Amino acid sequence: MDFRKFFKSFLYASQGVVHVVKSEQNFRFHILAAAIVLIASLLSRLSKWEWIIIIMLICGMFVIELVNASIERVVDLTSPELHPLAKQAKDLAAGACLVYAICTVIVGLIIFLPKWSGILF
Numbered sequence: 001m002d003f004r005k006f007f008k009s010f011l012y013a014s015q016g017v018v019h020v021v022k023s024e025q026n027f028r029f030h031i032l033a034a035a036i037v038l039i040a041s042l043l044s045r046l047s048k049w050e051w052i053i054i055i056m057l058i059c060g061m062f063v064i065e066l067v068n069a070s071i072e073r074v075v076d077l078t079s080p081e082l083h084p085l086a087k088q089a090k091d092l093a094a095g096a097c098l099v100y101a102i103c104t105v106i107v108g109l110i111i112f113l114p115k116w117s118g119i120l121f
């Protein structure tokens with residue numbers, strides 16, 4: 001195994017994550033939202049499986065935002081001029097983020113509402 005190559009790949013991947021944190025406001029919003037959800041989770045005595053679902057939802061949102069940012073850059077590189085297909089590519093990638101975000105809210109409500117219902121109502 002070529003550890004030098006493996007380490008370099010790890011370094012480049014980390015540079016990608018740092019770049020997206022610095023350049024994408026949406027990504028910073030998701031970090032803030034993830035921090036709030038993690039604090040709420042700590043206060044809500046989640047089961048092991050609930051923790052697994054919450055962590056997968058949070059990581060999934062980060063992953064999909066990274067892919068979205070990557071698609072945006074490829075589109076900007078290959079189609080600096082306005083083009084209907086460039087618009088579709090960006091809008092589809094943004095649509096994927098939206099669908100996933102809605103899914104996380106629904107699953108979050110299913111997990112948290114029963115735990116908070118005693119406190120809130």
Ligand SMILES: Nc1ncnc2c1ncn2[C@@H]1O[C@H](COP(=O)(O)OP(=O)(O)OP(=O)(O)O)[C@@H](O)[C@H]1O
Nearest residue numbers: 024026072079080081082083084086087090091094
């Ligand atoms: N090359 C293009 N051709 C046609 N429409 C485009 C093109 N680039 C962007 N658009 C349209 O404008 C919208 C906003 O694009 P813009 O590049 O400002 O932001 P973004 O790259 O989608 O996201 P962010 O603001 O997070 O960088 C896109 O969702 C798309 O509908």
